[in-house]
Amino acid sequence: MRVVAFSSQKGGSGKSTLSAHLSVFADAPGKPALLIDTDPQASLAFWHELRAAETPILVKCTAKDLPTVIDEAKAEGIEWVFIDTPPHNAAAIAEAMRAADLIVVPLRPAVFDIAAVAATLDMAKALNKSALPVINAAPAKRILGEPAVVSEARQALAGLDATAWAGQITHRAAFAHALASGQAVHEFEPSSPAAAEMGKLWEAVRSATGAAPAPKRKGRK
Numbered sequence: 001m002r003v004v005a006f007s008s009q010k011g012g013s014g015k016s017t018l019s020a021h022l023s024v025f026a027d028a029p030g031k032p033a034l035l036i037d038t039d040p041q042a043s044l045a046f047w048h049e050l051r052a053a054e055t056p057i058l059v060k061c062t063a064k065d066l067p068t069v070i071d072e073a074k075a076e077g078i079e080w081v082f083i084d085t086p087p088h089n090a091a092a093i094a095e096a097m098r099a100a101d102l103i104v105v106p107l108r109p110a111v112f113d114i115a116a117v118a119a120t121l122d123m124a125k126a127l128n129k130s131a132l133p134v135i136n137a138a139p140a141k142r143i144l145g146e147p148a149v150v151s152e153a154r155q156a157l158a159g160l161d162a163t164a165w166a167g168q169i170t171h172r173a174a175f176a177h178a179l180a181s182g183q184a185v186h187e188f189e190p191s192s193p194a195a196a197e198m199g200k201l202w203e204a205v206r207s208a209t210g211a212a213p214a215p216k217r218k219g220r221k
């Protein structure tokens with residue numbers, strides 16, 4: 001079983017968005033993924049209520065209950081677990097990190113997000129956990145390369161001794177429209193640039209956790 005926590009000290013960075021979309025990539029017939037919502041805002045729980053499919057499975061719990069929920073998931077043969085964490089709650093974030101094999105740290109390419117990332121990365125390092133910073137809600141790439149704000153964010157992360165994921169999640173309406181319909185983006189618009197970006201991030205997460213490359217599959221309606 002592989003456990004991925006989505007953590008950031010700052011709200012609005014994209015933790016719930018990335019965890020929802022990626023959990024559907026991990027979901028498979030007979031092998032449901034598990035989403036654990038520890039954020040009191042319960043954004044994932046709201047998305048799950050909109051969803052026509054019963055999977056991924058969603059569990060709401062507090063951070064202190066994570067060890068029990070994860071042990072039960074392992075006993076039931078769950079292969080992928082995704083934990084959404086609240087912002088501004090160091091104790092809850094630390095509990096999720098302890099349970100995780102990989103910490104995905106979303107950040108917008110903006111000064112306040114980068115400042116918040118430093119604390120999150122320090123916590124991951126203190127707990128000896130691997131972290132994958134992901135630049136989210138970024139401006140679209142240009143013909144001559146990525147936007148300056150994205151390059152500057154990568155440089156700032158390098159200054160924190162962290163290497164961001166080589167790709168980016170661009171600010172696209174498809175992500176929000178998909179979630180509003182209870183879907184992931186590769187279900188909503190399978191051939192879209194948004195689905196391609198999220199698919200590349202899924203491959204990066206699999207690689208970072210030591211999983212084999214995902215088999216090719218079509219988006220679901």
